[in-house]
Amino acid sequence: GDSVTQMEGPVTLSEEAFLTINCTYTATGYPSLFWYVQYPGEGLQLLLKATKADDKGSNKGFEATYRKETTSFHLEKGSVQVSDSAVYFCALRSSGGYQKVTFGTGTKLQVIP
């Protein structure tokens, strides 16, 4: 079945550091890929998405590129801020059936001043 693997956390960075959170997936067909973010005490919200190979999703300075050859969707940001501290979830939506969404286990990011 479908699965999403993302790097273990927590990740602690200083403000203005470069961020990479790795995400790889296993799926049949052509899934859509997503990054969701969860701020403390809140529900998840969409950060960015990509629906086909080589698409780049971007939002709020974050980027991720859909790499079918390596089955990856790594999240990057050039300069993190304290306000980026949150839990980040990689997810995929299968291309068949009822459009099942599978989530990774989440990576907690803490940015210190």
Place this chain on the structure above:
Amino acid sequence: NAGVTQTPKFRILKIGQSMTLQCTQDMNHNYMYWYRQDPGMGLKLIYYSVGAGITDKGEVPNGYNVSRSTTEDFPLRLELAAPSQTSVYFCASSYSGRGLSGANVLTFGAGSRLTVL
């Protein structure tokens, strides 16, 4: 827009008690979902619905029931609460549709934290 509204936000139950977590969305989404989030375990799908009157099991349905009598509402019922059901529960919704920019993106509620003692 209210989006997805969940109630209650917090609840403590005794073993064997029953309760219903309420979920309402005002976006006319056809798909609705219930997830549970355990520490370090990501989100697990409990039940989902593709439209009013249609529900199906997800990965971890045991101990739960759902109904979908209207497009807006998707309540989750716990019949005999057990400590293993201590978790944070999230309701989410989405609409299907190829080529539509917001399609297939989940909108989540703020969550309901349930403790079973």
